Each structure stands twice: as structure tokens, then as C-alpha cells.
Amino acid sequence: MTPQPDRAIRSICIVGAGITxxxxxxxxxxxxxxxxxxxxETPADPANLTDRLPSGLPVMRGFHELIGLSERDLVxxxxxxxxxxxxxxxxxxxxxxxxxxxxxxxxxxDGIAFHQLWVAAHARGDAEPFGHYALAAVLAEAGRFxxxxxxxxxxxxxxxxxxxxxxxxYHQFLDQRCAMLGIVRVKAGPLGVERRSDGGIASLHxxxxxxxxxxxxxxxxxxxxxxxxxxxxxxxxxxxxxxxxQFMVEDGGSAEPGCRDTIIATVSGxxxxxxxxxxxxxxxxxxxxxADPGETGKTVSVMAGARPHPWVHNVLALGDAALTMxxxxxxxLTLVHNAIVRALxxxxxxxxxxxxxxxxNRRTALEACRxxxxxxxxxxxxxxxxxxxxxxxxxxxPPDSLGHTLDQFAARGRLPFYEEEIFGPHAWAATxxxxxxxxxxxxxxxxxxxxxxxxxxxxxxxxxxxxxAARALPYPEYLxxxxxxx
Amino acid sequence: xxxxxxxxxxxxVGGGTAGWMAAAxxxxxLPHACEVRLVESxxxxxxxxxxxxxxxxxxxxxALGLDEADFMRATQATFKLGIDxxxxxxxxxxxxxxxGDFGRRINGVELLHYWRRMQAEGExxxxxxxxxxxIMAAQNRFAPPVTDGDHFLSTYNYAYQFDATLFAPYMRRFxxxxxxxxxxxxxxxxxxxxxxxxxxxxxxxDGTRIAGDLFVDCSGFAALLIGKTLQSExxxxxxxxxxxxxxxxxxxxxxxxxxxxxxxxxxxxGWRWRIPLQSRVGNGYVYSxxxxxxxxxxxxxxxxxxxxxxxxxRQLRFRAxxxxxSWDKNVVAVGLASGFLEPLESTSIYLAQGAIQQLIDLFPIxxxxxxxxxxxxxxxxxxxxxxxxxxxxxxxxxxxxxxxxWNHVRTMTVPDSLQEKLDLFRRSGRIARYSHGLxxxxxxxxxLVGQGxxxxxxxxxxxxxxxxxxxxxxxxxRSHLGGLVGAMPGHDSALKRCAAAIAA
Numbered sequence: 003m004t005p006q007p008d009r010a011i012r013s014i015c016i017v018g019a020g021i022t023x024x025x026x027x028x029x030x031x032x033x034x035x036x037x038x039x040x041x042x043e044t045p046a047d048p049a050n051l052t053d054r055l056p057s058g059l060p061v062m063r064g065f066h067e068l069i070g071l072s073e074r075d076l077v078x079x080x081x082x083x084x085x086x087x088x089x090x091x092x093x094x095x096x097x098x099x100x101x102x103x104x105x106x107x108x109x110x111x112d113g114i115a116f117h118q119l120w121v122a123a124h125a126r127g128d129a130e131p132f133g134h135y136a137l138a139a140v141l142a143e144a145g146r147f148x149x150x151x152x153x154x155x156x157x158x159x160x161x162x163x164x165x166x167x168x169x170x171x172y173h174q175f176l177d178q179r180c181a182m183l184g185i186v187r188v189k190a191g192p193l194g195v196e197r198r199s200d201g202g203i204a205s206l207h208x209x210x211x212x213x214x215x216x217x218x219x220x221x222x223x224x225x226x227x228x229x230x231x232x233x234x235x236x237x238x239x240x241x242x243x244x245x246x247x248q249f250m251v252e253d254g255g256s257a258e259p260g261c262r263d264t265i266i267a268t269v270s271g272x273x274x275x276x277x278x279x280x281x282x283x284x285x286x287x288x289x290x291x292x293a294d295p296g297e298t299g300k301t302v303s304v305m306a307g308a309r310p311h312p313w314v315h316n317v318l319a320l321g322d323a324a325l326t327m328x329x330x331x332x333x334x335l336t337l338v339h340n341a342i343v344r345a346l347x348x349x350x351x352x353x354x355x356x357x358x359x360x361x362x363n364r365r366t367a368l369e370a371c372r373x374x375x376x377x378x379x380x381x382x383x384x385x386x387x388x389x390x391x392x393x394x395x396x397x398x399x400p401p402d403s404l405g406h407t408l409d410q411f412a413a414r415g416r417l418p419f420y421e422e423e424i425f426g427p428h429a430w431a432a433t434x435x436x437x438x439x440x441x442x443x444x445x446x447x448x449x450x451x452x453x454x455x456x457x458x459x460x461x462x463x464x465x466x467x468x469x470x471a472a473r474a475l476p477y478p479e480y481l482x483x484x485x486x487x488x
Numbered sequence: 489x490x491x492x493x494x495x496x497x498x499x500x501v502g503g504g505t506a507g508w509m510a511a512a513x514x515x516x517x518l519p520h521a522c523e524v525r526l527v528e529s530x531x532x533x534x535x536x537x538x539x540x541x542x543x544x545x546x547x548x549x550x551a552l553g554l555d556e557a558d559f560m561r562a563t564q565a566t567f568k569l570g571i572d573x574x575x576x577x578x579x580x581x582x583x584x585x586x587x588g589d590f591g592r593r594i595n596g597v598e599l600l601h602y603w604r605r606m607q608a609e610g611e612x613x614x615x616x617x618x619x620x621x622x623i624m625a626a627q628n629r630f631a632p633p634v635t636d637g638d639h640f641l642s643t644y645n646y647a648y649q650f651d652a653t654l655f656a657p658y659m660r661r662f663x664x665x666x667x668x669x670x671x672x673x674x675x676x677x678x679x680x681x682x683x684x685x686x687x688x689x690x691x692x693x694d695g696t697r698i699a700g701d702l703f704v705d706c707s708g709f710a711a712l713l714i715g716k717t718l719q720s721e722x723x724x725x726x727x728x729x730x731x732x733x734x735x736x737x738x739x740x741x742x743x744x745x746x747x748x749x750x751x752x753x754x755x756x757x758g759w760r761w762r763i764p765l766q767s768r769v770g771n772g773y774v775y776s777x778x779x780x781x782x783x784x785x786x787x788x789x790x791x792x793x794x795x796x797x798x799x800x801x802r803q804l805r806f807r808a809x810x811x812x813x814s815w816d817k818n819v820v821a822v823g824l825a826s827g828f829l830e831p832l833e834s835t836s837i838y839l840a841q842g843a844i845q846q847l848i849d850l851f852p853i854x855x856x857x858x859x860x861x862x863x864x865x866x867x868x869x870x871x872x873x874x875x876x877x878x879x880x881x882x883x884x885x886x887x888x889x890x891x892x893x894w895n896h897v898r899t900m901t902v903p904d905s906l907q908e909k910l911d912l913f914r915r916s917g918r919i920a921r922y923s924h925g926l927x928x929x930x931x932x933x934x935x936l937v938g939q940g941x942x943x944x945x946x947x948x949x950x951x952x953x954x955x956x957x958x959x960x961x962x963x964x965x966r967s968h969l970g971g972l973v974g975a976m977p978g979h980d981s982a983l984k985r986c987a988a989a990i991a992a
Binding site for chain 1: 947
């Protein structure tokens with residue numbers, strides 16, 4: 003008998019058995035062993051990006067631990083590879099390539115953030131490209147990899163990495179885990195939704211006549227958000243800043259595993275090359291308003307935006323049902339994971355009272371806002387001079403919060419604080435500087451650092467990273483060793 | 489490298505805690521960007537009353553490059569683990585709001601929820617028994633925390649209790665040794681630019697004219713620049729926080745060891761503080777003049793003090809509130825000129841420190857940018873508003889009905905931001921989360937639970953394990969924490985070690 007017999011959620015129905023649904027099933031099953039879970043398989047949606055290009059930030063490793071997935075197992079099964087950095091080509095004011103690396107960049111001095119030191123050094127002509135000070139970037143460019151050190155004082159503690167996952171193999175892996183946990187599964191065609199008088203969902207009606215009732219429904223159906231849209235249709239449209247509304251994922255042929263992704267700007271969008279364990283994937287993204295008709299033949303539509311209330315009554319939208327965007331940032335898995343952990347941390351009572359849902363929606367909205375801003379930064383400040391798409395974007399006013407970040411950074415290299423950011427200051431600084439948004443003035447506090455000492459320290463530091471990289475194993479060899487022995 | 493001529497002339501008006509903290513921080517962190525001059529009138533030496541602080545002050549002092557032991561000797565400081573609140577929720581109850589966490593999460597779930605579950609099952613325990621800082625305080629023990637995040641000894645923090653009239657001179661010695669200038673005298677008029685309204689110079693009583701680019705108003709309630717000169721608007725909060733007077737008096741230390749915490753005792757028309765320093769105790773009664781006369785307040789304070797009075801009671805007047813714009817034109821108000829919240833949670837120095845940090849982060853490069861000034865105000869306002877809500881909670885979350893004062897605060901309508909937090913916690917024991925600024929989740933939990941607000945529901949993940957297992961885990965934790973604390977030295981011994989560290 004539960005200590006909260008009238009409050010506790012007794013049953014959860016997860017609709018959608020793609021990567022989002024399976025991840026939710028595993029996490030909820032482990033955290034809430036007394037809750038009855040039903041997983042409803044619905045037809046796969048080709049527009050569901052989490053299933054097509056599952057990719058996450060370093061924090062995803064914590065979620066895998068939570069659901070009992072070992073990185074070693076994923077690597078051995080040729081499902082996962084490690085991503086240290088993404089290189090952006092043709093995507094800057096100068097035309098030079100730049101890297102968005104995971105982990106730390108440089109070292110602070112006397113409490114001053116490294117990017118401020120870099121800006122000061124750059125103004126003096128003393129700085130190498132920003133990416134040269136990120137160990138993950140240096141390793142990635144050299145095609146080498148090593149795991150970070152857990153010792154905070156070790157230079158290798160500056161490394162961090164995300165994972166990319168073979169979509170089909172990862173899905174199968176999660177599928178097997180769900181089966182091992184004995185999670186009940188139902189196959190369903192189109193679903194009918196029976197509402198409660200208070201607006202929530204009482205049950206789902208399957209085409210074969212079966213009815214599934216539950217206290218809580220997780221909508222993991224992808225961009226169409228079949229369940230959530232039955233109770234709430236609100237959608238924040240981001241297409242003004244993120245106009246790429248068509249994408250295509252293709253096999254990129256066999257390729258050596260690499261720990262660096264490449265994103266190449268094109269006239270009407272971009273291409274993302276993602277090397278997996280045994281082959282590469284290419285995602286092509288286009289803005290249909292600016293693309294040739296021929297280009298959009300085999301593409302799938304996606305509308306950039308997010309649900310402002312992903313949790314309404316007893317319906318919680320996760321993954322693409324909550325937020326959609328053409329793939330530019332390696333975050334769709336991270337958004338799913340964060341939402342699942344947030345939902346568990348804030349799990350309301352059975353009555354899903356508005357007061358409890360408000361806190362979930364508040365945090366989710368803050369996170370979504372900065373995801374939008376970070377993506378929009380790439381689009382609005384691409385630095386590209388040619389192409390109608392890019393010219394139109396360059397004169398598009400940014401959302402207020404991005405405008406604030408741009409104003410502060412361009413004026414003085416300052417990054418204003420926002421709650422629930424999934425991209426830290428290093429990521430923002432690397433992207434702003436890479437794109438070519440250079441502060442016009444040096445932060446006054448950075449002025450107290452002796453220029454000659456800074457130049458020496460930075461040069462030594464950059465060299466030390468090259469030395470470390472030279473000693474690291476080439477990635478295919480490192481991977482081979484991980485998969486070979488115990 | 490910026491040359492001497494390009495440095496901004498910063499004039500700080502007022503030489504109390506806020507003024508000299510600002511001077512110290514500016515010369516330390518922006519030596520190439522500004523020249524600092526502080527203007528103050530001659531001060532009469534008064535016996536210090538005692539001020540308590542928050543752990544953030546350690547970062548401030550450390551960032552200046554100062555040694556903790558030296559700092560503690562100069563300010564007669566003791567260690568502070570939290571504040572022991574008496575008679576707020578109900579007369580006869582007390583709880584200590586610690587600097588620290590309640591144990592740590594178990595299987596990803598906050599300990600509060602396990603505690604609540606066991607309480608519902610008839611196995612009640614004291615939530616505060618899971619806070620290592622509380623156990624330390626109860627036993628008058630102290631040792632500094634460790635930095636290894638995996639260890640329970642990293643789950644608490646500490647601040648200081650010191651003689652406020654010694655802290656400002658300590659900051660002054662640092663500031664003057666590092667390039668700040670001091671001018672003694674009274675400001676008799678303020679010159680402004682006729683078009684922009686910016687302050688351009690101060691005129692002193694001896695006729696000297698002090699010109700500046702940026703003015704920091706640390707003149708306290710007088711608010712000479714931001715208030716009297718710029719007439720900058722004030723947002724009043726006295727309907728939520730009616731206390732507008734304090735009477736303060738130092739007393740001799742009682743025999744026995746010095747407590748490593750501040751005490752706050754609710755009274756009929758406010759509350760009384762007790763701050764133990766190295767060789768005296770600071771006392772004060774913060775009260776609402778609408779509910780208590782000055783004479784009665786002084787009498788109540790004198791009656792309540794344990795040791796012998798070391799000076800006559802001294803009266804202070806204030807109002808709860810803040811400037812709508814703490815940075816207005818080229819005047820940045822820091823300290824009491826910027827805003828005031830009663831010292832119920834020792835936030836005065838914290839607010840000044842935060843403001844100074846924001847000024848350093850947003851220091852003008854050429855002309856003052858309106859966007860930077862707006863950002864400064866945004867950051868400062870967030871801190872004031874959140875702390876305001878937290879203080880209101882101490883008054884509002886009460887069952888006391890023994891005076892008009894308590895009836896007022898118990899029944900008043902509180903800010904929406906606070907009401908939402910109360911509603912959420914009452915429902916499910918959750919706290920609205922933010923990572924910037926005060927106060928964090930454990931603090932909210934301490935005051936809510938300490939004052940008798942117990943959530944109706946809790947995280948059902950805490951219901952998963954069998955009762956016996958949860959009971960055992962909690963008991964083991966209490967025992968483990970008790971063992972860790974038992975191995976710590978007494979507070980007095982820790983203070984002696986500190987003093988010896990200087991002598992060595």
C-alpha cells in the first residue's frame with residue numbers, strides 16, 4: 003500500500019516507441035518500479051529527428067548511467083562513437099572554419115574568463131584561433147581521442163565528449179532493454195483519444211477495439227504530438243529565425259570513424275556530416291523558400307518551434323513532440339533526457355495540478371528559449387555575404403534574449419546569465435568568436451593582466467595541447483582497443 | 489595597455505562598509521580602468537554591535553588576496569554556520585537555518601521526501617538532524633568544509649560574525665595600500681551637467697571641488713547623490729516588511745564557549761538578534777514603530793540581554809525597499825543608498841558585494857552604455873526581490889496571533905512570486921529552482937519546514953523502497969553525520985587555531 007494512496011500516479015502510458023518513448027520507458031521503469039507502464043507503438047514518423055539523428059551533449063552520459071546503459075557496450079556493438087567537436091565550414095564572416103568543442107577552452111587567469119583573455123590577446127595580435135586552446139578541438143582536428151581524466155588537476159580533465167548513435171542500432175538496443183525489463187507493449191494504429199471532463203485524457207482507443215487508460219500519458223509521437231495537440235494546440239513558431247524547414251538524412255557511405263563532425267553551410271541551408279562506427283550519415287537541411295524545387299524532392303518537412311506548455315493536465319510531450327528544429331545542434335537526445343529527468347524530479351500527484359505543472363513548464367521554456375537563441379545565433383550571424391537566405395537572415399531582428407547576448411558580447415565580451423542554459427559560456431564564446439562576432443572593446447578587468455605574461459602563458463598552453471594530442475591514439479585505433487579487450 | 493589619462497575617475501561617497509568594500513574591490517580588480525577616491529566625513533569611534541554575514545563574503549575577501557586568519561583577527565570574527573530562529577512559526581519552537589544541505593540525494597531524490605514519507609508512516613525524525621551544519625552548531629563545533637564533492641564534509645559552508653566597525657577600516661587599509669585616495673570632509677553641494685543631469689563634481693565644506701566620471705553613492709540612507717540629487721525613485725516594501733526601527737547594544741560575552749551561529753528571536757513587534765563576536769556579543773531589536781514605542785523596544789532589548797551592557801542602546805531608523813534604478817545616470821548606489829532589507833538573514837553585506845561585482849562586470853569602457861546600466865539594474869533587482877520574498881516568508885509562515893504585528897504579517901497578501909513558491913511547496917515539497925543569486929533550495933526548505941509548513945504530498949519515488957530500508961538508511965545517515973561532527977574541534981578551539989596561524 004503506497005504511503006500516498008490518493009496522490010501517487012499508478013499508471014503511465016507512453017505513446018510512441020521510437021528512441022524518445024523507449025528512453026522514457028527505461029527511465030520511468032527504473033525510477034518508478036511500482037507504477038504500471040504501457041508502451042504503445044505507433045507508426046514511425048520520418049519527421050521525428052530524434053529517431054533519424056540521435057545525438058547528445060556530454061551530459062547524456064549521465065542519463066545513460068541512470069538507465070543502466072554502458073558506454074562500453076554501446077561502443078562494442080558499433081552503436082556509439084565519440085564526438086569531441088564540430089567544425090563549421092563556410093560559416094563565418096572571414097570564411098575561415100572554426101570549431102565548437104566540448105569541454106574547457108583555455109584557462110582563466112586571476113579570475114578572468116579565458117575568452118576575455120583571448121579577446122585581449124587577439125587585439126594585440128598575440129592569439130591563435132580560439133579552437134587551438136580547447137583540448138577537445140585539438141584532438142578532434144588531429145583525428146585522435148582519449149577519455150577525460152577524472153582528476154580535476156589533470157590537463158586531460160579539460161576534455162569532454164558527446165555521443166552520436168547509429169539510429170537503427172540504438173533503437174534496437176533500447177528496444178531489447180525494454181523487453182528485458184518486461185515493459186508491456188501494445189501495437190496500435192491510429193488512436194482515438196477519450197477526454198475527461200477536466201480536459202485531460204481518460205483513455206486511448208485503439209483501432210482493434212482495445213482501450214488503454216492511465217493516470218499519465220507521455221506523448222512521444224514526434225512532431226505531430228498527437229496526444230498533446232488533442233488538449234493544447236499552442237506552438238511557438240521559430241521559423242522567422244530558423245527558416246530551414248526541410249531535411250533529408252542519407253547514408254554517407256562507409257567511412258573511418260572520426261571524433262569530429264562537420265557542418266558545411268550551403269546556399270540554401272547546410273549539410274551535416276556525422277561519422278558513425280561503420281558508416282557516415284549526411285543530413286541536408288534547406289529553407290524551402292530559398293531552395294531550388296529540385297532540392298526539396300526527397301526531403302521531410304520540419305517546422306522549428308516548441309510547445310510553450312509541454313505538460314498540460316495528464317499529458318506530457320517529450321522529444322520532438324515538445325520541440326522541433328532542423329538538425330544543427332547535437333542536442334535532441336539531451337533535450338529528451340533533460341525533460342525525462344525534470345519530469346521525474348517534479349513528478350506531480352495523480353491530479354497533475356496546475357501549480358505543479360507550472361514549474362515543469364517554466365524550466366522547460368527557459369531551456370527551450372536558449373536552445374532557440376543558440377541555433378538562431380548561427381543563422382542570424384552566419385557572416386555569409388552571398389545567398390538570399392543568409393542575406394535575409396542577417397537583417398532579421400533576433401529574439402530579445404539573443405539580442406541581449408549579442409549586444410553584451412559585441413560591446414564587451416560579456417555573456418549575460420540565463421537560467422536553464424544547456425550550452426555553457428565556452429560554447430557561446432566559441433560560436434560567437436568563430437562566427438566573427440568580436441567584442442569591440444576589451445573588458446576592463448582583463449586589462450589588469452600583463453600582456454607579455456599572457457602571451458607566454460597562452461602560447462605555452464596551446465603547445466601543451468598539441469603535445470598531448472600527439473601522444474594520443476588515432477581515433478580508429480582507440481576505438482579498436484575499446485572494443486577488443488575487456 | 490590603457491594609459492593613466494584614460495582611467496575613469498571614480499568617486500565613492502561614504503566610507504562605511506559599502507564604500508570601503510567598493511574601493512577595495514575596484515582598486516584590486518580594475519587598477520587599469522579607474523582611479524578611486526573615497527570621500528567621507530570624520531567618523532566618531534563607536535563600539536561595534538556585531539554583524540553577521542553569508543559565505544559569499546569568503547569569496548570577496550579571498551579575491552582581494554587577503555588571508556582569512558588575518559581578516560578574522562582584524563575584525564574580531566567568529567565562525568557562523570547559520571541562524572537559529574526562535575518563536576517565528578510558533579512561540580516555543582526554534583530551528584536553525586544552516587549554510588548547507590540536508591544530507592544528499594538518495595537515488596536522485598532529495599532527502600526531504602524520504603523524511604516526509606517516514607513522517608507519514610509514523611516514523612518521525614527531525615529533518616535538521618540530516619544537516620551536518622546543524623549538528624555542528626548544536627555541539628558548538630567547527631571545522632572548515634572539504635572541497636571533495638563526494639564527501640559529506642563538503643555539504644556545508646560557513647560565514648563570519650564580526651565587528652562591523654572594524655570591517656570597514658580593514659577594507660580601507662587594503663584600498664589605500666592599493667591605490668585608493670581618501671578625502672575627509674563633508675559634501676555641501678553637488679554639481680550636475682545641465683543637459684544630461686549627470687553628476688560632474690562634489691563641492692566640499694572647505695571649498696574643494698572633486699570632479700569625477702562615475703560616482704558610487706555609499707552615503708547610506710542619506711543617499712546624497714541617488715536620492716537627494718537625482719531624486720531617483722524608491723520602491724517601498726513596508727507593507728510586507730513593517731519593521732522600520734532597530735535598537736542595538738553590545739554586551740559582555742557570557743561564560744562558556746562562543747556559539748558558531750547567530751540567533752534571531754521573534755518578539756511581539758519584530759525580532760531580536762544576538763551575534764557572538766570574539767570578546768563581546770552584539771544585540772539588537774528590529775521592530776515596527778507602528779506597533780511598539782522606542783522606549784519599550786529599548787527596555788525589551790536591555791531586559792533580554794544575558795551579559796552586562798557595554799554601551800547605551802543606539803537607535804537606527806530605516807525603511808524596507810529599494811531604488812527602482814540603483815544605477816541612475818552616472819551614479820551607482822551601493823549599500824543602504826540602493827536599498828534596505830532588515831538583517832533577518834544577514835544579507836546587507838551580500839547585497840553590497842553583489843552590486844560591487846556587477847559594477848566590475850559592467851564597468852564603463854567609454855561612455856556609460858544604457859544597455860549596461862539596464863543590465864546592472866536587472867541583476868541587482870533580481871537579488872533584492874528574491875531576498876525580499878524570502879524574508880517575508882519568515883513573517884508570513886506563522887501561526888502566531890499574540891499581537892497586532894503578528895496578525896498583520898500572518899494575514900497580509902504576499903507578492904505573487906512568494907505565493908507561487910508557497911503553493912508549490914505545500915502541494916509537493918518542491919521548490920522553484922534558480923541557480924543565480926539567493927536563496928537556494930535547502931534554505932527555502934529550512935525556513936518552510938522549520939516554521940511548520942509541511943508538504944501535503946511528496947515525490948513518490950521516495951515510496952519505492954520498503955519502509956524498513958528507508959528507516960535504516962536515514963538512521964545510518966544521522967549516525968554517520970553525528971560521527972563526523974564528533975571528530976571536529978570545538979568552536980573556541982578552532983578560533984584559537986586561527987589566531988595561532990597568524991602568530992606562526
